Amino acid sequence: MNIVVIDGFTLNPGDLSWAALERLGKCTIYDRSSQKEILIRAADAEILLTNKAVLSREQVFALPKLKYIGVTATGYNIVHVEAARERGIPVCNVPAYGTRSVAQMTIALLLELTQRVGHHAQTVREGRWSKCPDFCYWDYPLIELDGLTMGIVGFGQIGRAVADLARAFGMRTLAAARTGRASVPASRYPEVAFADLVTLFKQSDVVTLHCPLTPETKHLVNAQRLALMKPTAFLLNTSRGPLIDEPALADALNSERIGGAGLDVLSVEPPLPDNPLFCAKNCFITPHIAWATRAARSRLLEASIANIEAFLRGKPTNVVN
Secondary structure, three states, X not given: OEEEEOOOOOOOOOOOOOHHHHOOOEEEEOOOOOHHHHHHHOOOOOEXXXXXXXXXXXXXXXXOOOOEEEEOOOOOOOEOHHHHHHOOOOEEOOXXXXXXXXXXXXXXXXXXXXXXXXXXXXXXXXXXXXXXXXXXXXXXXXXXXXXXXXXXXXXXXXXXXHHHHHHHOOOEEEEEOOOOOOOXXXXXXXXXXXXXXXXHHHHOOEEEEOOOOOOOOOOOEOHHHHHHOOOOOEEEEOOOHHHEOHXXXXXXXXXXXXXXXXEOOOOOOOOOOOOHHHHOOOEXXXXXXXXXXXXXXXXXXXXXXXXXXXXXXXXXXXXXX
């Protein structure tokens, strides 16, 4: 089999090994590929792996040798799955590889909002503590999480992992499915209260999003839902950027209608330089790295290879189309 990886760098910038993949056939790995380069580089590909490089309908039909498309991620909206289905090409993704890493990043963003570790560490480096007339100082309110309410929108594997961590901080957990209905039987999670979205946005001190991007969830957080939140509440998003109406969030932050936001994803990635959230008050943005711990990427690579091995045995797994 002729295997082509068209954008392997983000998955493996050099700290993992491609050896197990290379044992499955002739293997060509490109760090990154432009849209113009994809058809040239994948012309002879029978197995094609992509992380974020888009495969359009026209490209799927322009690769006559293609038999399998692997997405080295959970989200697969980058591939025109209908076109692949029409050609009988399975599209396989990797679910659940980064559950704990994404949950950890969610809490990291929350702790930055509540403790301002980065800011205070920088002021110490700049000599401010050495010159301080008091034995300590802080520039922002320091917020204890114990007793606060964490509202989790989307109670799948990552949402449940976040609930576990929130409870370790003494937080009450409130959950809703992206539709507003409970996605799992409440009896299975007696320590979690389930609610509709209006109640969740009104009662939560922290709202965290853990939903896939679908037509139903696009701009799930809009001006109307932001208006429901407490003026001290924080919004977190480590799932998909378009879940949030970004101008509406920027307006809510700048007018201090909510307390702050911690975001690992934006609606356009890499973002446009005029994104209104870059200048918004009390908004922390990281470059879509919740998934990128070495442990998570290692699991992702292993699962991507296992998907190919299953396909070669005639029993493909994690088929999304």
